[in-house]
Amino acid sequence: MHPTLAGLLFWRRKADRLREFAETEAFGARDLARAAERVEDPWLRRQLIRHAQDEVRHASLLGENAAPASERALGGAVVGDTGGGEAGIDIDKMGEVAFIAFVHEAEKRATAEFAMHRDALGAEGELFNSILADEKRHVAWTGHQLQRWREAGRGAEVDAAVGRMRRQRWMNAWLWFARRVSLFMSILVLTVVFYAVLAPFALLAGRRPRGWQLAPPNDLSREF
Amino acid sequence: MRILGLSGHFHDAAAALVIDGKLVAAAQEERFSRVKHDAATPFRAAAFCLRQAGLAPADLDAVTWHEKPLLKFERILFTSLGSFPRGAGAFRRAMVSMVGDKLWVRNQLVKGLGVDPGKVLFSAHHASHAAAAFGCSPWDDVAVLCVDGVGEWATTSMWTAAPGKLTPIHELHFPHSLGLLYSVFTAFLGFTVNEGEYKVMGLAAFGQPRYREQMERVFRRQADGSFELAMEHFCFHYDPDRSWTGAFEALFGAPRLPGGPLEERHKDIAASVQALTEELLLDLARELHRRTGKSKLCLAGGVALNAVSVGRILREGPFDDVFVMPAAGDAGSAVGAALLAHGTCRDTLCHPAWGEDIDVAAARRFFDDGGVSYRDCGEDGIASEVAERLARGQVVGWMQGRFELGPRALGQRSILCDPRQPEAKDRLNARIKFRESFRPFAPSVLAEAAAEFFEVPAAGSWSRRFMTSTVPARDDRVPAALHVDRSARVQEVHAAEQPLYAELLRRFGERSGVACVVNTSFNLAGEPIVSTPADGYATFLRSGMDALAVGPLLVARETPP
Ligand SMILES: [Fe+2]
Ligand SMILES: [Fe+2]
Ligand SMILES: [Fe+2]
Numbered sequence: 001m002h003p004t005l006a007g008l009l010f011w012r013r014k015a016d017r018l019r020e021f022a023e024t025e026a027f028g029a030r031d032l033a034r035a036a037e038r039v040e041d042p043w044l045r046r047q048l049i050r051h052a053q054d055e056v057r058h059a060s061l062l063g064e065n066a067a068p069a070s071e072r073a074l075g076g077a078v079v080g081d082t083g084g085g086e087a088g089i090d091i092d093k094m095g096e097v098a099f100i101a102f103v104h105e106a107e108k109r110a111t112a113e114f115a116m117h118r119d120a121l122g123a124e125g126e127l128f129n130s131i132l133a134d135e136k137r138h139v140a141w142t143g144h145q146l147q148r149w150r151e152a153g154r155g156a157e158v159d160a161a162v163g164r165m166r167r168q169r170w171m172n173a174w175l176w177f178a179r180r181v182s183l184f185m186s187i188l189v190l191t192v193v194f195y196a197v198l199a200p201f202a203l204l205a206g207r208r209p210r211g212w213q214l215a216p217p218n219d220l221s222r223e224f
Numbered sequence: 225m226r227i228l229g230l231s232g233h234f235h236d237a238a239a240a241l242v243i244d245g246k247l248v249a250a251a252q253e254e255r256f257s258r259v260k261h262d263a264a265t266p267f268r269a270a271a272f273c274l275r276q277a278g279l280a281p282a283d284l285d286a287v288t289w290h291e292k293p294l295l296k297f298e299r300i301l302f303t304s305l306g307s308f309p310r311g312a313g314a315f316r317r318a319m320v321s322m323v324g325d326k327l328w329v330r331n332q333l334v335k336g337l338g339v340d341p342g343k344v345l346f347s348a349h350h351a352s353h354a355a356a357a358f359g360c361s362p363w364d365d366v367a368v369l370c371v372d373g374v375g376e377w378a379t380t381s382m383w384t385a386a387p388g389k390l391t392p393i394h395e396l397h398f399p400h401s402l403g404l405l406y407s408v409f410t411a412f413l414g415f416t417v418n419e420g421e422y423k424v425m426g427l428a429a430f431g432q433p434r435y436r437e438q439m440e441r442v443f444r445r446q447a448d449g450s451f452e453l454a455m456e457h458f459c460f461h462y463d464p465d466r467s468w469t470g471a472f473e474a475l476f477g478a479p480r481l482p483g484g485p486l487e488e489r490h491k492d493i494a495a496s497v498q499a500l501t502e503e504l505l506l507d508l509a510r511e512l513h514r515r516t517g518k519s520k521l522c523l524a525g526g527v528a529l530n531a532v533s534v535g536r537i538l539r540e541g542p543f544d545d546v547f548v549m550p551a552a553g554d555a556g557s558a559v560g561a562a563l564l565a566h567g568t569c570r571d572t573l574c575h576p577a578w579g580e581d582i583d584v585a586a587a588r589r590f591f592d593d594g595g596v597s598y599r600d601c602g603e604d605g606i607a608s609e610v611a612e613r614l615a616r617g618q619v620v621g622w623m624q625g626r627f628e629l630g631p632r633a634l635g636q637r638s639i640l641c642d643p644r645q646p647e648a649k650d651r652l653n654a655r656i657k658f659r660e661s662f663r664p665f666a667p668s669v670l671a672e673a674a675a676e677f678f679e680v681p682a683a684g685s686w687s688r689r690f691m692t693s694t695v696p697a698r699d700d701r702v703p704a705a706l707h708v709d710r711s712a713r714v715q716e717v718h719a720a721e722q723p724l725y726a727e728l729l730r731r732f733g734e735r736s737g738v739a740c741v742v743n744t745s746f747n748l749a750g751e752p753i754v755s756t757p758a759d760g761y762a763t764f765l766r767s768g769m770d771a772l773a774v775g776p777l778l779v780a781r782e783t784p785p
Contacts, residue, residue, distance in 0.1 A: 030258065030751075033762035037586060042593055049594030056765040090257075092268075190316040198305055198315075210400060211450045215381065215392035216295075220345040220565060223330070224294035 025059035028052075035091040035099055044096075047141045051103075054134045061127060097149060101161035104142035111135040226283055228270060229562025230333070231290035231352070231554050233326045234373075235261045235418045236631075238555035239269035240578075241277055242562040245569040247360075249276040250578040250629045252555045254752040258759075261418055262752075265329075266558070267336050272580055281338045288561040290554070291349035293329050295376035297322050299398055307462035317464045347561045349375025350525075351390060353552075356560030357524035358385035360549040360573035362686050367518040367543070369508055372525030372553070373403035380450075382512045385522070390568045393515060399461050400452045402504055403527050405443060408458065408467045409497040413490055414480035425532055426663045428498035429709040431491030438475040439500045449511030451504060486662070502533045506541055513542035521546045524560075528552035528692070529631065531713045535694035538684040545683040548692035550576045551630030559629075575721035576634040576690055579627030580755055584775040587757035591777065596761070598779045606776045607724060611731035614642050614741060618770035619656055621746055623760045624724050627753070632691050633745035634715055635668055635725035637753050637760070639769065643667055643702035643742045652704075652744060655768040659749040666691055666713040667705035670729040670739040674716050677702055677740055691715040705742045715743060 029052045036048035091099040114132050118125035149158050229240040232253065240250035249272065254260055256268035274281065300318040304311030330344045347355070353370040368383035368390075379401035382393040398404075410420045413427070442457045457475070460467035473479070480490050509521060521543040523534060528548050538546050549556055550573070563569055591598045601609045610620050619641045628636050639656060641648045653661050667677070674680045678695045680688065687693045694711045706712050719726035733739030746760065747753045748767060754760045757774045764772040764779065772779040 029766065030759065030762045033758040034258070034756065036594070037590060037756055037758040045590070046593040046595075049590065049596070052762055053594070053765065056762070059766065092256075186320060187316055190319050191312055194304075194312045194315045195309065198308075209397070210452050211396070211446065212394035212448065213397055215350070215378065215395050216348070218348045218351045218392075218564075220288065220347055222292070223346050224292050224298070 025055045025062060029055040029059065031089050031091070032103070035096075038091050039096055044100075044145060047145065051138055051141070054138070058131050058134065061131065097146075097154065097157050098161040098164065100142050100145050101158065101165050104139065104146060105162070105165040107135055107138040107142060111139055225285050225566055226277075226279060227562045227565045228273060228284050228287045228337075229290065229352075229558040229560065229565070230266055230270060230287065231556075231558040231561065232263050232266050233291075233293075233329075234554055235263050236553055236555040237263050237266040237269070238551070238558040238629075239266045239273045240559040240562045241273035241279075242559075242566050242569075242571075243277060245566055246571050247559065247563075247573070247578065249273040250551070250555075250559050251580065251627070252551075252629075252752075255579060255627060255755040258752055260750060260752045265332050265336060270337060276580070284339060284343060286343050286345050286565050287333055287337065287339050288345040288347055288352075288565040289329050289333070290347060290352040290557040290561040292346050292376050293322075293327050295348075297327055299374075299377050303398065303461045310459075311462040313464045314462045345561075345565055347564050348378070349557060350378040350381040350395065351392070351564060352557035352560035353524040354381065354383045354385065354522075354560065355390055355564035355568055356549060356556040357522035357528075357547070357552070358383075358390065359560060359563035359568070359570050360556075361520070361522045361547040361570070362572045363520045363522075363545075363547070364570065365518065366520045366522050366547075367512050367516040368522045368524065369505075369512055369528075370525040371402050371505065371508070371523075371527035373407060374398045374401050379403065380508065380525075382508075382515070384516050384518065385568065387570050388567050390564065393512075396450055399455060399458070400450075402451070402501060403525065404460060405453060406497060406501060406527065406530075408460065408472075409493065411467055412472075412476065412479045413494060414482045414484055416482075421526075421530075423660065423663060424494045425498060425530055426707070427486070427491055427494040428532075429495075429664075429707050429711075430662060431488065431493070431495035433496040433499040434492040435476065435496035436499070439496050441475060442472065443500060445504060445507060449507045498530075498532065501527065501530060502536050505530075505533045505537055509537050509541040509543065519544040523548045524552045524556065526553040531692055531694045532711070534687060534692055535684075535711070538681070538687070538693055545686070546693070547686045548690065549573055549630070550628065550632060550634065550690035550692065552692065553631065555630060574689070574718075576628040576630065576632075577626040577636050577722070578629040579636075581626045582623055582757060582775050584777065587774045587777055590757055590761070591779065594761075596779055597782075598777045600776055601773075601778050602776050603724075606773055606778065607727040608731045609778055610640070610771070610773050611728055611735055613771055614640060614732055615735040617642055617645065617648075619648075619652065619768070621760060621764050621769050621772040622728075623746065623754065623757065623772070623774045627755050630690070631745075632715075633743065633753055634689075634691060635717060635722055635743065637746040637755070638668075638743045639746050640668075640728075640741045640743055641704065642736065643705040643740050644736060644738060646703040648704040648742060651768075652742070657744065657747075657749055657767070662708075664707035664713070665705060665742045665744050666715065667702055667740050668715040668717050668725070668729065668743040670726060670733065671716040671718045673729075673733065673739040674714060677738070678712060678714055680714065680716075685716065688714050688716040689718065689721075702738055702740050702742075705740065 032048050032052035036045045039045050114128050118128035146158050227242045231238050237253040241248045251269045253266035253269045254262040304315035333344050334341050350370045354368045357368050365386050368385050370381045377397045378395040381395035384391045407417045410424050411417050415423045442454050445451045457472040459469050529552050622638045622640050628634050691713050694713045697706050697710045717726050729739045745753045754763050
């Protein structure tokens with residue numbers, strides 16, 4: 001088959017992409033396992049655990065083909081906050097219906113993406129064949145679970161969750177845009193404030209004294 | 225009195241519940257959110273603490289936050305103005321983060337927990353550290369030294385403490401901070417700040433402190449124990465993306481890129497900053513001793529987690545004994561905030577297990593449903609089963625009881641292996657934990673057997689319960705548990721406090737002749753330590769461990785790797 005443009009682009013960063021996939025799969029496994037601990041329904045629990053086991057297998061298959069993970073770049077921000085690791089998806093926050101709806105939509109997307117990679121990678125894409133078979137099963141079981149809830153009279157809840165997931169893709173794009181705009185505006189305003197308004201106070205701020213200081217009183221009822 | 229202490233908004237958010245002067249529960253937010261070093265307002269950890277005690281938020285008498293948000297805001301504002309006109313970036317970032325969110329702690333807690341606004345209290349950050357250091361210690365009359373990155377203004381503080389009385393002596397202010405200096409070098413050496421400090425400490429043993437002279441240029445020590453940073457070398461106070469200047473690079477060369485090769489120079493720089501840290505802490509300890517005349521020292525703050533320095537203060541310092549609690553960093557300031565609001569009470573911390581318990585029935589159900597084959601070895605059988613496997617050279621994940629408070633696994637959520645085989649270390653680093661080869665592992669040893677393997681003085685025995693100091697090894701009987709300089713960050717295990725873990729060590733000792741195992745935290749690189757059986761199982765699957773013990777249940781890997 002002819003290489004597609006997307007294929008060529010992905011090809012360039014094959015190792016990176018594979019590692020990214022591997023990490024996503026591994027993270028997914030952790031979230032799914034934890035979700036299995038939270039749900040009451042035995043069938044659902046069984047699927048979640050099996051699903052987690054699949055994702056671990058995928059992670060190791062992909063990981064073997066990827067470059068070793070390197071440490072996150074961080075040259076500064078010593079005084080600021082640490083981002084910590086990546087947050088996964090979280091059944092405690094989402095609730096079980098939204099969680100499964102999310103997994104369902106995500107698996108659908110993953111299936112499509114894996115298929116594209118398999119085609120783009122040509123012979124090396126063989127790797128994705130066994131993974132793809134699993135992914136299709138993941139789409140199927142999550143779809144089946146959503147159906148079970150529908151039959152149990154939770155159709156409205158399911159539809160709402162699925163709709164939310166689909167809208168969220170557009171929503172995320174919009175939010176990203178809105179955030180950029182508001183970030184830009186706040187940078188603008190704050191920069192003006194910093195240079196124009198606060199400049200005279202800078203002289204007052206001066207230097208803090210060095211050496212040993214007396215501690216201010218620690219009155220617990222006060223925020224200062 | 226029921227008091228919830230909370231920390232967060234910098235790194236390692238945590239919650240701790242103290243009822244009538246007794247610690248009931250304490251846990252870091254990351255164990256629930258699975259985000260390593262999670263700094264978010266710790267609502268999940270708080271919910272766990274309340275659950276553990278069977279309380280509702282309305283039952284609380286007070287909720288104490290570990291720092292003064294307005295003072296912190298003042299520091300950030302003054303600092304960015306003080307470096308005018310260069311501080312615009314830091315100013316913007318601080319305004320967005322503080323005014324947008326972190327300044328409104330009281331509101332957040334009122335909304336998120338549903339407590340009365342009048343019940344929300346604020347303790348100065350170093351006071352919280354100091355209260356934790358003293359409150360968890362076994363002594364009634366102590367000197368306290370807190371050294372961290374920064375709280376509100378204080379970066380280093382000296383105190384005396386007795387039940388009901390925490391007295392400040394003096395403090396040093398931002399930007400003159402030993403913790404920040406260590407973090408700058410952590411970033412300079414290509415490691416992640418607030419995470420890679422342990423790596424710098426580990427790397428230091430491979431180098432020589434050849435950069436002493438350069439260190440003296442960026443850091444000036446005074447005769448009274450105080451110190452200052454020569455700020456022309458640093459820009460962390462006004463540049464949100466960089467922490468050192470060209471002048472710094474003129475002294476130390478180019479920074480190491482994350483993941484890049486480790487050269488001799490990098491090891492020597494690590495050795496130099498470590499040596500400086502040790503000497504400076506010794507200076508501070510001497511000054512504090514001179515001023516207070518106390519015989520016991522409690523250390524707290526992130527820098528107190530530098531176990532090598534604590535080892536040196538114990539051996540060379542002026543105090544008879546030194547205590548460092550397991551969560552000496554900001555997680556512990558939640559404990560301190562609660563103890564302080566309870567009138568600076570003391571409740572000696574005898575063991576590290578203050579987190580959530582394992583639900584064995586749920587674990588069994590999880591394995592049954594997942595088609596995972598396991599064996600129920602029973603309460604009595606699990607220790608000997610695991611001991612047997614360790615003696616055969618297996619690596620075993622060990623999850624028992626309530627999880628640990630603080631950054632170290634101490635036999636509640638640990639990965640264990642036989643310390644007699646030198647190659648075990650490389651196997652653990654490369655195939656189980658996926659981390660750098662230069663990082664050492666630490667031993668857990670039966671308290672009564674510790675002196676067989678290590679040079680353990682009577683002093684420091686309380687700190688050794690929590691792996692917060694290092695000691696020299698006597699010989700090479702447990703090579704996998706030693707660092708390259710033949711030191712070890714020992715955990716002494718007491719049967720009275722951790723009976724099952726002690727039993728495991730005893731059984732392993734019967735088989736191997738050493739009542740000592742290699743103990744490393746049960747997590748993969750970059751992830752928090754596991755808490756529930758599902759976490760443990762997912763981690764077990766993803767690593768090269770041979771077996772997993774969850775309570776009395778044992779899962780063996782079907783095809784040995
Ligand atoms: Fe997958
Ligand atoms: Fe999948
Ligand atoms: Fe701190």
